[in-house]
């Protein structure tokens with residue numbers, strides 16, 4: 001390497017670092033405005049039955065349609081919202097929008113479940129149970145199709161608060177899923193303390209199961225453990241049919257990932273759902289005629 005190229009590498013490194021912190025700075029400044037300007041949107045990613053690939057539900061994933069930065073990922077702004085406290089109104093908006101959407105599907109006879117990500121700050125700095133009750137009443141959604149995803153990192157500092165809220169939400173009929181399972185420090189101790197309905201194996205594991213036998217064995221054990229505890233298992237980040245084959249062999253209940261679909265804007269997801277229902281009806285009509 002010449003001195004020149006070393007220098008370039010160094011410049012590139014600082015430049016990209018600056019871009020990241022500039023971006024955060026600007027996003028952070030624009031945040032309050034963005035809420036007033038309705039720049040947030042929900043995308044929906046299908047969750048499919050691990051056996052046959054049929055859509056059984058969706059996860060709602062937020063994006064920010066920023067004038068200059070384009071579609072901004074939640075990884076770039078959820079932490080900003082947590083810092084400035086706007087995660088509470090943002091989280092309410094997410095839940096309300098998701099519940100209206102779910103109600104619309106159910107009213108059309110499209111019986112799918114919808115999961116919504118919650119931040120720990122919603123548990124710590126607002127009465128989350130009260131908020132959920134209020135929004136459920138307002139949207140008149142059937143809570144039996146509603147699921148809430150919480151991540152372990154968010155469980156850590158706040159044991160009792162989360163414990164009680166989860167208990168109340170489950171008593172209402174809402175299912176609670178443990179998101180990004182396996183990435184935190186105390187996944188097992190939390191499984192031991194919280195009563196949950198399912199867990200989502202983090203995509204960092206799924207991405208390795210095809211070529212790492214240790215990871216495959218870990219995923220196998222997680223699925224067995226979950227089923228032993230009566231929890232359903234969702235694998236996230238499934239990108240190849242080989243990964244799906246391996247997971248199907250282990251009786252993984254649900255699959256989510258680019259193999260089936262990326263997260264989609266609402267109208268595109270609706271179309272996907274309607275097409276699938278029509279496909280299923282055509283097959284059963286055909287079977288009726290044949291038999």
Ligand code: C2E
Pocket residue numbers: 045060061062073074075078094117118119149179180203236237238239256257258259263
């Ligand atoms: P998450 O809840 O673990 O969501 C799964 C992430 O994996 C999503 O990223 C999704 O787009 C991505 N993903 C799905 N399938 C694949 C795949 O096959 N390959 C790869 N490489 N990625 C895949 P996204 O949408 O960027 O969201 C990132 C995180 O932001 C979410 O992780 C969640 O923790 C958080 N988040 C998203 N929406 C909300 C929200 O409304 N409220 C809160 N509090 N957090 C949210």
Ligand code: MG
Pocket residue numbers: 059117149179
């Ligand atoms: Mg999630």
Ligand code: MG
Pocket residue numbers: 179180200202203236
């Ligand atoms: Mg996850």
Ligand code: MG
Pocket residue numbers: 180
């Ligand atoms: Mg995550």
